[in-house]
Amino acid sequence: MSRKITIDPITRVEGHGRVTIHLDDYGQVKDSFFHIVEFRGFERFIQGHPYWEAPVFVQRLCGICPVSHHLAASKAIDQIAGIDPKDLSPTATKLRRLMHYGQVFQSHALHFFYLASPDLLFGFDAPVDKRNIVAVASEHRDLAIKGITMRRFGQEIIKAVAGKRIHGILTVPGGVHKTITETERDYFLDGNNIESIDTMIEWTKEVINFMKGYHEKNRKQLDEFAFFPSGHLGMVNDQGELDLYDGKLRAKDFEGNIILNDISTDSYQEYFAEAVANWSYMKFPYLKNIGREKGWNRVGPMARLNVCDRIPTPLAEKERQFYLDFSGHKIINSTMYYHWARLIEMLYCAEEIKLLLNDPDLLSGELVRQGKPRNKGIGIIEAPRGTLTHHYEVDDKGMITRCNLIVSTTHNNDAMNEAVKWVAQHVISRHGNITDGMLNQVEVAIRAYDPCLSCATQALGQMSLTAELYNHKAELIDARTKN
């Protein structure tokens, strides 16, 4: 008899989702879906509000990556105030970058230590009581302490520049409203009150070494688990280097051929479209010239390291070279390499934070610039989870008339569905029975993308995630709910 499995909720991801796996008469996987059924709303809520409210308003999309929304919206609103990214003052640009690197550092730390590490430390099919940070704290105390301290370091950076760790405010149209003081800067450099930025760099290198050791022991699993070909999208600067704050969009196919050639972020609409499905609130962005079926791209750490020519900081670039050695410097299409790439990006952010903290422009300088107002602004940054687009249009009074958000996780929508399908076909189809461990492997595949489902749908309220099992008559015959 055919069946359908549902995993609900998907655990250790930001937000709530649901997976359904459909089996045929012979118990083989026929199809699978990763459903996001939260309500999407912010694109509509913001209409009718004055443009300068957007950076404050939209960061409420999320409690994990509000900085990304604050900065992407700010870049768009700068344009409505007549200021392009290159025209922002050095002080404003550097303070925004500092905030962004702090955000990516803390977000990646949260994901690796709190969410992903149980999968690596205890195994993909570990028992439920092992699959959480509490078990990591009990059995890997030093690692857990470092994770908490590193996350907190990034949050303190955000607090220093924006006043609060969550939902702080740094920007105003055309700039920033404050600098930081010498005391605030030295707090991160001298190691007297918290671990210094030098310690953060050393600890990140240690965690990368842990990942290298894990890779050495588990290379086959990392290579093969949820492997599938796809395009990869990210931002690069004029030199082709990784840039998380500003630059041009580049995409490569699964073999490394350029499919989007360093286009201006302002022209994203010429190249991208979004498809919808009747089983998910999350959209499916794709490249128009390639089409819906094959034009989707992975985004985030692994994709960014795939598309850039190099990382501009020396320690992170050295680690990227080592990481690429395993693929013969070809495109990496193995889902689990996201974890390693994420750590390399942490090192890049830590190096950039150190450079910025030693830059006198952070302490004083021109804060705000003004230009000729416009009716449209597009801000794109590389958020922790990937390419994030904020697009606003305003009337002549500066009231928002249109808003389009393409949130990072939506780019990975197809990829996460592919990952679920891979696990369903390779792990669940192969066995006569379905265990908790097998279902957890579905989550492992999704979790590698660090999806933020609330962001992706601009959620209201709460929904738990369920795994459901359906037979060939579409009758629900089993369900597991995690909450």
Place this chain on the structure above:
Amino acid sequence: MQELKTKATTLIIGIGNIGRNDDGLGWDFVEKIEEMQLPHIACEYRYQLQIEDAQLVSQYETVFFADASHQALDNGFEIKECSLVDHYYFTSHSQSPETILYLAKELYQKEPIAYTIAIAGNDWDFENKLSEIAKENLDKALQGFEKWVNCSTENNKSAILL
């Protein structure tokens, strides 16, 4: 920044969302305590508790977690002792006071005396104001807490709270 403040021995964490009317009771409670300028008491505000709060609570001898309650309570509020528990909620967004205390002990070998302060509310709409019932309950909770502060011995303090 917490480390730069004068050393406090008691921490009060207000939990909730002031944009949801009575869900802001935890924050309002902490705000009133801050206005009293009581010595040796530090205050923090949280939408939800997160894992790194284990490090924060480990730095104090006594910790209070103040939050709104959906349930009606005798006297409008309830202060209870809080013990550590090995439990993990499925998302990193939110952890219980008991889990935070467990992590403080596991990671930092610290076990502060801890209490939860539940204050009953009944209006959870999308506005930024307390209902009349919530205001009354907040006053009662503050009076209960003030008695605790003014008590000289730990035994008497426990008696007041429990």
